[in-house]
Amino acid sequence: MLHAAGFFPYGIVGGSTNLEEANAHLQAWACSHSRSSLARALEGGLDFLDGLIIPHTCDTMRMLLDLWAQIHPLPYMENFRLPRQVNRSSARRYLLGELTRIKEGLEEYRGAPIKNEELIRSIELYNQNRKMLRKLNNLHSRYPGLFSSRQLYTVINASMIMPREEVNRLLQVSLEQLEEKENKEAKNGHMPLLMSGTLLEPFEVLDYIEEFGGTVVADDFQNGYRYIEADVSTAEDPLEALAERQLNRIPSAAFDVEYNPRRHFLTGMAKEKKATGAILLHLTFCEPENFDGYDNLKAMQAEGFPAIRIESQFGGTGLGQARTRIHAFMEMIGGGSR
Numbered sequence: 339m340l341h342a343a344g345f346f347p348y349g350i351v352g353g354s355t356n357l358e359e360a361n362a363h364l365q366a367w368a369c370s371h372s373r374s375s376l377a378r379a380l381e382g383g384l385d386f387l388d389g390l391i392i393p394h395t396c397d398t399m400r401m402l403l404d405l406w407a408q409i410h411p412l413p414y415m416e417n418f419r420l421p422r423q424v425n426r427s428s429a430r431r432y433l434l435g436e437l438t439r440i441k442e443g444l445e446e447y448r449g450a451p452i453k454n455e456e457l458i459r460s461i462e463l464y465n466q467n468r469k470m471l472r473k474l475n476n477l478h479s480r481y482p483g484l485f486s487s488r489q490l491y492t493v494i495n496a497s498m499i500m501p502r503e504e505v506n507r508l509l510q511v512s513l514e515q516l517e518e519k520e521n522k523e524a525k526n527g528h529m530p531l532l533m534s535g536t537l538l539e540p541f542e543v544l545d546y547i548e549e550f551g552g553t554v555v556a557d558d559f560q561n562g563y564r565y566i567e568a569d570v571s572t573a574e575d576p577l578e579a580l581a582e583r584q585l586n587r588i589p590s591a592a593f594d595v596e597y598n599p600r601r602h603f604l605t606g607m608a609k610e611k612k613a614t615g616a617i618l619l620h621l622t623f624c625e626p627e628n629f630d631g632y633d634n635l636k637a638m639q640a641e642g643f644p645a646i647r648i649e650s651q652f653g654g655t656g657l658g659q660a661r662t663r664i665h666a667f668m669e670m671i672g673g674g675s676r
């Protein structure tokens with residue numbers, strides 16, 4: 339919708355390690371994602387933005403907009419109040435109302451209506467982006483020697499902050515080159531792993547996994563597979579189609595459905611991708627993940643997948659400990675240094 343309105347959508351996923359000023363505004367239990375994102379704004383790293391939309395994924399996000407508006411206001415600021423219980427019969431109607439409200443606000447800000455043709459053009463562009471990223475993801479899980487897990491997730495994250503037209507052009511070229519190479523550089527001996535969590539951070543964990551012979555072949559991160567797994571239909575009303583996608587995305591800790599279907603999704607994905615183990619990355623103080631994390635760990639272990647839970651932080655702290663634990667885990671499941 340932002341793209342259709344002529345704006346440049348830029349996904350903020352943390353970014354600053356200088357947290358001192360943000361610490362003065364946030365409670366000790368706020369997660370490091372919110373903290374480092376706010377810190378980045380306070381140090382001027384987001385001054386190119388006209389506006390900010392914060393989705394309601396947890397209480398921290400719900401309150402962050404008001405705080406941000408007081409200490410570092412932008413011309414356009416809005417909450418995106420997503421339905422939390424996505425399988426309720428009222429969720430669709432509620433979400434459509436919310437999407438309409440956001441659309442009207444953007445129209446007022448840009449001074450012109452957002453036409454359906456504009457929305458459909460943008461939906462097609464984003465679908466194309468996700469389709470190519472899924473291809474890249476599949477190539478990586480089939481042929482881990484082609485490029486590293488860190489490279490894969492760097493490209494996915496770049497797609498959240500670069501103009502999508504440019505990303506798609508670069509992806510097209512890269513995919514053609516990689517597809518030509520795939521038979522030659524398929525590499526054996528890597529141990530396929532599943533990762534799970536709210537956000538993939540820090541990326542150094544991917545280096546440690548590869549250092550000890552692993553490859554990430556499946557995940558459910560917001561800045562990973564969850565970002566690319568589903569497209570938006572172009573056969574129906576654009577707002578209805580956007581709502582439909584949101585309500586049918588893969589399970590996430592932030593959007594509740596009774597009986598935590600996420601653990602079944604994760605074990606199913608681990609089986610499908612023939613994972614030899616799972617690393618659950620738990621962003622410290624991520625409130626929704628606190629509720630899911632233990633269930634997910636136990637479900638993986640009950641299905642016979644060795645699994646560990648590692649605490650992570652935006653800001654690069656605790657890396658040494660993460661490396662040691664990943665090393666021990668990889669040795670336990672039969673990996674080791676490459």
Ligand code: SF4
Nearest residue numbers: 369371395396624625
């Ligand atoms: S969902 Fe988790 S990671 Fe995201 S803002 Fe809330 S607490 Fe932080």
